[in-house]
Amino acid sequence: QVQLVQSGAEVKKPGASVKVSCKASGYSFINYYMHWVRQAPGQGLEWMGMINPSDGNTDYAQTFQGRLTMSRDTSTNTVYMELSSLKSDDTAIYYCARKMIAPFDIWGQGTMVTVSS
Amino acid sequence: IQLTQSPSSLSASVGDRVTITCRASQGISRYLAWYQQKPGKAPKLLIYSASTLQSGVPSRFSGSGSGTDFTLTISSLQPEDFATYYCLQLNGYPLTFGPGTTVDLK
Numbered sequence: 001q002v003q004l005v006q007s008g009a010e011v012k013k014p015g016a017s018v019k020v021s022c023k024a025s026g027y028s029f030i031n032y033y034m035h036w037v038r039q040a041p042g043q044g045l046e047w048m049g050m051i052n053p054s055d056g057n058t059d060y061a062q063t064f065q066g067r068l069t070m071s072r073d074t075s076t077n078t079v080y081m082e083l084s085s086l087k088s089d090d091t092a093i094y095y096c097a098r099k100m101i102a103p104f105d106i107w108g109q110g111t112m113v114t115v116s117s
Numbered sequence: 118i119q120l121t122q123s124p125s126s127l128s129a130s131v132g133d134r135v136t137i138t139c140r141a142s143q144g145i146s147r148y149l150a151w152y153q154q155k156p157g158k159a160p161k162l163l164i165y166s167a168s169t170l171q172s173g174v175p176s177r178f179s180g181s182g183s184g185t186d187f188t189l190t191i192s193s194l195q196p197e198d199f200a201t202y203y204c205l206q207l208n209g210y211p212l213t214f215g216p217g218t219t220v221d222l223k
Contacts (some may be wrong), residue, residue, distance in 0.1 A: 035212075039159075045160065045203055047212040061211040102171055103150050103207055107130035112149075117127055 002026035004096050004108035005101040013115045017084040020111045022096035030054040030079040036070065036081045039110075040092040050099070051079055086115045118142055118206050120215035129222040135191040137218045139204035144184045148208040151180055151189045154217075155200045164189065164200075195222070 001073040007021040036048040039062065049060035058070045069082045083090060094111045097104040119142040129135050135218045140151065147167035152160035160165055164180035166188055177192045191198055204215040 037214075044217045045205075045214040047153075047214065059210055063211075097159075102162060102165050102169075103205070104152070104160070105162045105171065107161075110159055 006108040006111045009112040019082040024077045034079045038092040122215040126219040137189045139187045143184045145208035150205045
């Protein structure tokens with residue numbers, strides 16, 4: 001079946017980086033843009049950016065410019081989201097979600113990233 | 118593009134008709150989607166293109182609107198519908214979500 005499976009929870013210290021993976025299965029990986037959305041504890045949803053798995057082109061929210069890198073590996077149908085210079089405010093659940101015509105119809109299960117000294 | 122939702126929360130009973138409003142700070146045509154999120158779960162797509170029901174979503178959910186004003190309606194609230202609902206604009210980047218509307222049991 002169509003699914004996105006994300007890597008496990010992470011605990012990082014302020015200033016460190018985190019890299020979260022999202023492995024797609026059950027559909028044509030290169031035909032759907034992949035987006036990342038985060039949700040701080042008890043808060044709403046925040047769009048972070050997207051990657052085109054076909055050519056690797058990316059578009060990031062201005063909020064994360066300079067700290068966020070998305071990449072993909074077409075041999076394993078996996079996309080990655082790396083956030084650097086972590087702050088306590090980056091503590092959140094990070095989701096990947098695919099988009100084509102029906103936006104974000106499939107989501108990963110979420111990855112909790114905790115930033116704490 | 119900023120999105121506002123009203124109300125921020127509401128209390129309702131099973132069988133009630135529930136309407137949630139999403140307003141955009143500028144016109145977004147019909148590039149709006151609605152999501153339902155339950156605690157500890159990823160959001161679930163309900164409606165896209167303002168009024169297109171996602172496959173598998175019950176017909177008691179409906180969406181309407183265009184330009185700046187949109188509504189999500191649940192015609193007869195069911196126990197499994199108690200959740201938080203978010204709108205999302207897809208007219209331009211950065212994509213933005215509304216702040217959410219929590220529907221709980223009266």
